[in-house]
Amino acid sequence: MTAAPLRSGRRVRVLCEASSTTGLGHFVRSVALARALTARGAEVEVLLRPDALPRAREAVAAAGLDLGTGDWNAVALPSDRPVDVVVDSYRVTGAWLAALHGALRAAGGRLTVVDDLADRAFTADVVVNQNLGAERLPYPGAGTVLAGPVHALLRPEFPATRAAALASAHRLPDVPRSVLVLFGGTDPSGMTGPAAHAALAAFPGATVRVIHPAETAPDPELAAHPRVELLGPRPEVHRDMLGADLVVTAGGTTLWELCCLARPAAVVAVAGNQTAVYDGMGAGGYVLPLSRAPERSVPRLAARLAELTGPGRLREVALAAATVTDGSGTTRVAEVLLA
Incomplete structure (x- = not known):
């Protein structure tokens, strides 16, 4: 099936890693996507973990983005309008992603997962895997898969x-x-x-x-x-x-x-x-x-x-x-x- 896309003007939360152990690759590509979504009318906030490097937090502000606060487990709570979520993390399980997807769908939101390995079973509306050969990887729980370096998330x-x-x-x-x-x-x-x-x-x-x-x-x-x-x-x-x-x-x-x-x-x-x-x-x-x-x-x-x-x-x-x-x-x- 084809996922229903996000609409301009919706609220989007971007969850990404930015610690000394995970590196900053997740963060850099997620912020690039957040900037592109903001430029197209979405209200975007970037939500980092407590162990995120201080310079990552500074970079969010420098990019003109909102730095969200709170627990990743609370991102799908109902609000005045639906929330769409983008997740870029190796440190969440497939079960966690599937539960988040269900909660978002129930509240009118959608889930996008930026992935590299296809090593977790999960459901999502959109999966982005920018790696060479990604089109050969299985994502049976995804509505839409954007695969390969043609979808590499680079800064402008x-x-x-x-x-x-x-x-x-x-x-x-x-x-x-x-x-x-x-x-x-x-x-x-x-x-x-x-x-x-x-x-x-x-x-x-x-x-x-x-x-x-x-x-x-x-x-x-x-x-x-x-x-x-x-x-x-x-x-x-x-x-x-x-x-x-x-x-x-x-x-x-x-x-x-x-x-x-x-x-x-x-x-x-x-x-x-x-x-x-x-x-x-x-x-x-x-x-x-x-x-x-x-x-x-x-x-x-x-x-x-x-x-x-x-x-x-x-x-x-x-x-x-x-x-x-x-x-x-x-x-x-x-x-x-x-x-």
């Missing part, structure tokens, strides 16, 4: 700079002169340091820019290195991506941002839930597959980086990556929800 600055990024991809060098190391907003795997040292060893002529989480102290050896620039959290990270000839990163939501911007990415799958995307993206030639699991041996990482690059390789991978998503997935999803 990415599609806005895509044309310039595509033009620059044709000018990428054979050997990177500038490498960006980026392992998400919190880097729970601890891969930032080993990856940065490996990039320095693999590309002795390159500048290495390292984005490290605000909650961790910078590596003093990296901080003292003349070819390293240490950076904190970057609200406009798309500019840093555009300035890089190669990005060393994890296999999470950052990949779709890099694909939109036609940036070659050397990827480490830092968690088990990233391996399917890692395998698919590597097999398709959309990324440089650096390691299928966290690898902290700098010599091995450096050797693999050097092996993966060569004449024309960065340009080839960048242009292939650009075919994966055009960056307009947030618009597509919002239009389905608010049609």
Whole structure:
């Protein structure tokens, strides 16, 4: 069956993770969707858990969104008009989602679930899975499934700079002169340091820019290195991506941002839930597959980086990556929800 879409003017609550243990991927994509829904007339509030990072709460305000308060279990309580809910969390069960869906439907609301794994049995009006190969995953309890990177939930600055990024991809060098190391907003795997040292060893002529989480102290050896620039959290990270000839990163939501911007990415799958995307993206030639699991041996990482690059390789991978998503997935999803 086809789910009845949300209507402009309805109240929407977006529940997403934003802690040091879950990372900020859920948060970034959920806020992107919240902004798109707000721009189309919905009244949106973002509801975070108590363990959410303070900078996530600050980012909600900076995006011009309302930060909701209260228990996630109370989101479906009857109000003066129906509430629609978007959930993006691995830490809720299928039974919890099914119960929420039932309560919302009884009150005239609808449930959208942003999912990556299809590892829970639940019911929902809409499921969004932005990963490569998601169309092959079963969601028998979903009314509508929006699958694949064509629905990747990216911030508007990415599609806005895509044309310039595509033009620059044709000018990428054979050997990177500038490498960006980026392992998400919190880097729970601890891969930032080993990856940065490996990039320095693999590309002795390159500048290495390292984005490290605000909650961790910078590596003093990296901080003292003349070819390293240490950076904190970057609200406009798309500019840093555009300035890089190669990005060393994890296999999470950052990949779709890099694909939109036609940036070659050397990827480490830092968690088990990233391996399917890692395998698919590597097999398709959309990324440089650096390691299928966290690898902290700098010599091995450096050797693999050097092996993966060569004449024309960065340009080839960048242009292939650009075919994966055009960056307009947030618009597509919002239009389905608010049609």
